[in-house]
Amino acid sequence: MKIAASERLKKLTTGIFTELANKKRDAINKGIDIIDLSVGSPDMTPSAYVVDALVEHSKDLTKYGYTLKGIDEFNEAVAHFYKKRYEVELNPHDEVLQLMGSQDGLSHLATAIVNPGEYVLVPDPGYPIYEASVTLAGGNVYPMPLLEENGYLPKLDEIPLEILQKTKMMIISYPGNPVTALANVSFFEEVVTFARKNNILVVHDFAYSELIFDSHPQISFMSVPGAKEVGIEFNSLSKTFNMAGCRIGYVVGNPETLSILAALKSHIDYGIFYPIQMAAVTALTSDYSVLDEQVIEYETRRDVLISGLAQAGWQVAKSPATMFVWAKIPSGWTSREFAFTLIEEAGVAVVPGDAFGKLGEGYVRMALVQSSEKLAEAAKRIEQFLRKNNQKPK
Ligand SMILES: Cc1ncc(COP(=O)(O)O)c(C=O)c1O
Structure with a gap:
């Protein structure tokens, strides 16, 4: 066979x-x-106190069952982290969704949101799962060129109208991988206006939110007025807290989008090991x-x-x-x-x-x-x- x-x-x-x-x-x-x-x-x-939390909670033999979803403490810890680090208010009940690494959400979002034939605007160059997830969902990719002469920001006014009419979402990432450029608030404001006008969901990948150098500001897309209405932001403990192998991350923002992604995930996975969730809570609420x-x-x-x-x-x-x-x-x-x-x-x-x-x-x-x-x-x-x-x- x-x-x-x-x-x-x-x-x-x-x-x-x-x-x-x-x-x-x-x-x-x-x-x-x-x-x-x-x-x-x-x-x-990771810090010793994060590892200690993982070890201590692993000794509790009642915690080896499915968790099914993020525990309340985790969502509250993410809201606390966003408030402290980026001055963003999040409702832990419906504006935070736990993920098995941000890759989990990035790879499944298009399947949850995009119909075959619809377009997703994706940065070129960009992190490979952006394009792959759209292809797996049967959608079409429209590459947005990131050119050095434009500060690696896409020119939104150059995207043809016939593409925009069939576009469901756009993915951006500042700072990103492999292009390490940062965006400023006015670019994010332009994105919010553009998304509202064209009815496009904005997906901001903020996986490197805590690796920003030379005292540049750390700007969460969620801090821009209107962002929660049009968009979501992926983030992760992988790079920030050196917990890549633990596979724990999250997405914040627009509650309807998060509940759609949660619905898809309910068919796919049964949650993250409780001790890992508690280690993540410890990291997110530490003194930074x-x-x-x-x-x-x-x-x-x-x-x-x-x-x-x-x-x-x-x-x-x-x-x-x-x-x-x-x-x-x-x-x-x-x-x-x-x-x-x-x-x-x-x-x-x-x-x-x-x-x-x-x-x-x-x-x-x-x-x-x-x-x-x-x-x-x-x-x-x-x-x-x-x-x-x-x-x-x-
Ligand atoms: C830009 C970007 N987003 C997301 C991820 C996925 O990270 P994780 O699934 O570990 O949160 C990576 C990993 O390298 C990345 O570079």
């Missing part, structure tokens, strides 16, 4: 990530020592000093990498936020050639930019998930690589 994947699944482009994983494995098999800057999984650890320390660590790493690359003659823009550097590559290479040759010849793994959309061509993404020492070494290896290949970066 031959089993085939569905046509929708076949449409998903996982090719580059598979190729990257193969190249890394081949290099490791050849004995090459790899500095891996390709995976966006934090190398830092760890967040400031973490920002300093990532800023230092970013500066070490960027200045090391500058010494190598490669001028790369400083990320204002996130755990990534989005680097325009030297001319004469495609993103894939550059990334794959870098693994083989320098033992440094980065992601080719076209993994994130057509407009990612000409870039690579480097994750700041290694110590400053390792990042300095990676920059040295890149310097030798560029010299050997006689490349003069732009």
Whole structure:
């Protein structure tokens, strides 16, 4: 018997990530020592008091059943966090929905909201699940170009009217992955006006809300007047509290949208392990000093990498936020050639930019998930690589 994947699944482009994983494995098999800057999984650890909460609650043998949904304490902790960090008031009863990581919500939302043939506006370059989730739902993607000359903000007035008439939702992310740019309040206000006018649900992915550098303001889309009427915001404990493996996140905002997503989830999952929920409550209601320390660590790493690359003659823009550097590559290479040759010849793994959309061509993404020492070494290896290949970066 031959089993085939569905046509929708076949449409998903996982090719580059598979190729990257193969190249890394081949290099490791050849004995090459790899500095891996390709995976966006934090190398830092959660606070001891968060781990203690997880351990303590795990000892309670009455807590091993299905939780079915987020406990009240979790929703209240998210509301508390949003108030303290972003000055946003949330009703914990209907404006917070727990997720198995924000990926859970991002991957299922289109299935809950979009009908076959309807459009979703998606950033290009953008985090791959945005497009994949729409494809799986049978919807159509309309890519919104994020160009450096526009501050990586989409030009909403350039989207054709015939597309807007068939558009159900739009996805934006500031700061995002791989593009680390920030938006200002006036852009978010423009988005609210645009969404109201065209009857489009706004989805803001704020997964890197606590990795914002150089004292830039942390602007939640929810803080803009009218945002809750037109939109929702995904957030997560993965990067903020280094709990990526715990798979716990949430979405806040428009109550009708949250209840639609909750209805779909009620068919799909049975909730998150209670001790993980309580560990998340502990993290969300802590004193947040760890967040400031973490920002300093990532800023230092970013500066070490960027200045090391500058010494190598490669001028790369400083990320204002996130755990990534989005680097325009030297001319004469495609993103894939550059990334794959870098693994083989320098033992440094980065992601080719076209993994994130057509407009990612000409870039690579480097994750700041290694110590400053390792990042300095990676920059040295890149310097030798560029010299050997006689490349003069732009
Ligand atoms: C932009 C962005 N959104 C969402 C996620 C998903 O994170 P999680 O499901 O761990 O909350 C990631 C993970 O890397 C991401 O980069």
